[in-house]
Amino acid sequence: MTIRFFAYYRDPEYTGRKEMTMAAPHTVRDLGDALCSQFGSPFAEEFFNSGRTAPGDRIIIMINGRRVEFLDGLDTLLRESDVVQLFPVVAGG
Amino acid sequence: MNNGYIGRILRINLKNGTIRKEPLNDANASQYVGARGLGTKYFCDECDPACDPLGPGNNLVIMTGPLTGTAAPSSGRYNAVAKSPLTGTIGAANSGGHFGPELKFAGYDGIIFEDISEKPVYLYINDDEVELRDASHLWGRDVFDTTEALYEECGSNFRVACISAAGENGVLFAGIMNDKHRAAGRGGMGAVMGSKKLKAIAVKGTGSVKVARPEAFFNEIVEARDSLRAHPVTGAGLSAYGTMILVNIVNGVGGLPVNNGSEGSLFPNADEISGETLTARHLIRNKGCFGCPIGCGRLTEIKAGAFKSKGEGPEYEAGWSFGADCGIDDLGAVCNANFLCNQYGIDPITMGATVACAMELYKIGAITEEDVGFPLHFGDAAAMVRATEMTCKGEGFGKIMGLGSYRMAEKYGHPELSMSVKKQEMPAYDGRAIQGIGLEYATSNRGGCHVRGYMISPEVLGIPQAMDPLTTENKPAMLKVFQDLTALCDASGICLFTTFGIGLKEIAGMYREAVGSDESDEEILLKGERIWNLEKRFNIAAGVEKDTLPPRLLRETLPSGPAKGRVNELYTMLAEYYAARGWTKDGIPTDNKLEELGIK
């Protein structure tokens, strides 16, 4: 599956990447664990909320353009063909 | 006065050259707050809704708010209010920079311009000294040139708001530019100014703005500034990337219209025109408006190539209109077109969307190379910049584009290809992929507009809480609250972008202590609703068409992306929206509602 990073998640201290591919983990939670262990802090503080029940306050996680909140949250199942997009909370207008 | 207001306005009759200083109408200020609200109240009390927008009966009201020029965060705002020549609706355009505060420092809450001058003039304000001066030597000159000339003539410490030849020549979406790069951009307020032969306002003041309860006001400000600093968007995100950061996320939800919306709303090369790319390649430094801790503005430069240029922006909307909407992924061309809009003082949203519409007319053969003067294909960056420049300068086909996309598309037999509401172009979010913003476009009191009730906040950005962009549930009620709060925020004189980090509690708190009121948050929010209803009442009296969307959004399904197969469900939401507003099922404010709000 493809994972895309945006805004300051692309900075070297976070992931240093725009895009990467990996074999699809089972769920979004598993994906979070894999990315947090690969990139460590400060990215690792972003992905989950404190109880690991939902995404953290500062991240938007989209699977194929849909926020995981509107799918099955962290339990959303992943497929190889999925595109995951990770945005820090941003705004404009 | 010690209540956020100066207590005095200027009334300028351009026909006979009279300048009057009159007391501010306190009762109206208390009901309609200031800026967009109070400006609209003055306007509606004095002008016939049927007036010709470019005729003598259309007053131009420049109005600040009670927080403008205070220590409240991002308090550099003023509004220009008149009947819009583009839409025929009430036109109220909001701008930042330093001009609004300077007007208050000079001793005036606002200026009302009446009638039409015989020859070009500019208004000179140096505290109590106010004069109409000849502007024949400035007529025809662009915004930068005019501003520089006035710095030289009046002093480099003056603040200047002006128009260019585009406003003089009646480009229907010409704006008023202040501090060179800041725009009261939408709805053609610059064309109204041009019709009055009013080239500029140059102002300098040495006074200050006093508030009613300084200590309590200070505490409210500290709280608001702390909240802005703590919020990831207003504390870091907006200043780091500017508004262009939205390109990828809006494209991410499949809501970034491509090729005039004819090819859906997923742009494959969105990253090329994104805030990330702009920051990495072209950013020189950030710029902010008066008293703003956010500082979202940017000074950018295209260092080489065909589009070599330097200036401010682009903002997200312009990034889209000149980018994805024209099928263009060349950020240099996008910046260049945007810089032209600043230099000539025209609205880049309508400009880009009008070029996109012309490109679609060209594609279907409704216009040809003979009409335009050159081929105008989607994706042709050089043609897009050329078309923009022609419009700015009023040359050839640019004269037709200067009427906006609706009048242009109608002339060539295809009004349905204008992506506009009430003849003003919708901005950079597809209402088929993001349902609530479609309802906002349809119901906005100044035609296609996002900043009257920014539903992108909950629907895409998750602020203050996430709402599913694909559903219609709860959107009408939410939009009503957003629209009322936005009207209050605009009227107070602070920047709408603060509302990413603060809400009613903070805005009402600052307002209360500035003006010395003991009204509750709810009573203060009601002023926003009052403003909204007053605007709507004007539009109905002016005979503005019904709330709807272009047929493309209602009938053509999106071909791809997360919203594939969708249209905007406007008519599911509209009845509920009118009910939430307490209006008739046809969207007309009832007598009861107007009475309840004290609108006379």
Ligand code: SF4
């Ligand atoms: S947030 Fe941006 S537009 Fe608003 S006042 Fe600050 S710098 Fe100006």
